[in-house]
Amino acid sequence: MGRPNDDVAALFQEFADLLSITGEAAYKVRAYEKAARAIGGYPEDVTRLDLKGLRKIPNVGEAIAKKILDYQETGTIRQLEALRERIPAGVRALTEIPTLGPKKAMVLYEELGISSVEQLAEAIPAGRLNGLKGFGAKTEENILHGIELLRHAGERALIDVATELAEEIVAELSPLAGRCAYAGSLRRCRETVGDIDILATAEDSGPLMAAFIALPFVTEVIGSGETKTSVRTVKGLQVDLRVVPPEAWGAALQYFTGSKAHNVRTREIAVRAGLKLSEYGLFSVETGELIVSATEEDVYARLGLPWIPPQLREDEGEIEAALRGELPRLVELADLCGDLHTHTDLTDGVASLEDMVAAAAARGNAYYAITDHAPNLSMQRMTDEKMLAQREAVRALQGRYPDMALLHGTELNIDPDGEVDWPAEFLAGFDICVASVHSHFTQDREAMTRRIVRAVENPHVHILGHPTARSIGRRASVDADWDAVFAACARSRTILEIDAFPDRLDLPADLIRHARRHGVKFAIDSDAHAPGHFDNLRYAVGTAQRGWLTPDDVVNTWPLERLRAYLNAG
DNA sequence: GCCGTTTTCGGCCCGACTGTTTTCAGTCG
Incomplete structure (x- = not known):
């Protein structure tokens, strides 16, 4: 960046x-x-x-x-x-x-x-x-x-691919294990992972190791011992299985979740207290006696720390925050009560307005915004008439959903000068406007910064959609002075999106932390083009957690009235 | 090179696996 x-x-x-x-x-x-x-x-x-x-x-x-x-x-x-x-x-x-x-x-x-x-x-x-x-x-x-x-191979796997594979392995091995879960960078919700770490407990590791090696997608056994087996899978992804005694579960889960840097810090704290921390437990150096190992909470507590959420375990300030008793109460999937960026088959979605709204209602949303593409993305062939007709359809549909407020919006295109598709009078008719960069990704930093700042200062723009416009593994982030962009968002009360598509996860976690220091608010959006895409929200929540966000930072955890007040004030 | 509730020197995280130099060094997580 x-x-x-x-x-x-x-x-x-x-x-x-x-x-x-x-x-x-x-x-x-x-x-x-x-x-x-x-x-x-x-x-x-x-x-x-x-x-x-x-x-x-x-x-x-x-x-x-x-x-x-x-x-x-x-x-x-x-x-x-x-x-x-x-x-x-x-x-x-x-x-x-x-x-x-x-x-x-x-x-x-x-x-x-x-x-x-x-x-x-x-x-x-x-x-x-x-x-x-x-x-x-x-x-x-x-x-x-x-x-x-x-x-x-080389490339890292996207989080959705890795999560699905990890959950499948855990499901296969669980019947043979006392406990079984995935750990490592996947548990920390990194946006991509280089390998998958599976942890299991058993008195005898033999049957687990045998079942692991026999899984259909295993192409190569890299190494195999009594406590650890490493394999490569059809997609080139390495998977490690570690088996520990049942009583060591907590210490092992803490250890294998990492990160390495976080573990170094926790072990240093142990050493200073005359203790030794390993994947088998927290021990007294003097007597060699086991002190705790059953749960992560036990391990952290004995080190004088509260339990630290895996998403924060990067040695980027979480230890200090924990010692001060200032760990954030992180936003969770269950906190979300609405979605502010979604599409239908009026543009490039693959499901009808009726089907998308029905799926949103089934998830228990309190509000839901339909934000189809605006006309400047010309391949979508949007017109004023089509957009107004959709608004009528949305209003008509509202009667069927007394418990879910339907918002009619659009996803605008930020042109190279920072202008958007429609004049102010037309924009004023929308309940909510997302604005995104969809073209001219290679402008230099100065021009791109000016462009995005101008867009977020537009009083009708509520949300900056997928702000960096990156595509993980395919297209780099656009080059902008993000501090200037975040300051402009804070001034104009423009909300930064965390787009849930696994190859976007945009804004990324490190920039979320920077933006939060400017006092900006965020929206965790699915950008769904089909009902199945709502399931991606879990990955955006993980990214928000890595950015240290609380429910108060995320506008779509708020009740509708508070959200409306914030949108209108901006 | 950094750090300090063992504070200006003497420590610095821990264990598994592999291959080779066959008792241990290198690599990895």
């Missing part, structure tokens, strides 16, 4: 990677990784802070603060440039090959001068690794396999 803090964080992550390749002590590498994460999640722009301000960032001390000052002056970090000269970028790329880490990468570079994945792929069949210490036949085979995986 090109935020300055992300750029600086990426430089320090690269610095850490290069240090680890040079064999620098692990704690030093970790110090840079921690600093990179802290900088990425820091609310203030680190390129505008002085030394004193920089030192306030957690895990940023004298040395790293000075490197940031160097970046402010020169646009780079001299020590990083020096490392880049020593270690070609291709050597760092070698560590992206599964099973090949920094140590092996450095041996390959120093002994054989290999500095790219391509060179390594050619060197192995040519026998150039023969006799190289630490590289036996099996290791060569694993590296070649890893290169294949890197080239072909």
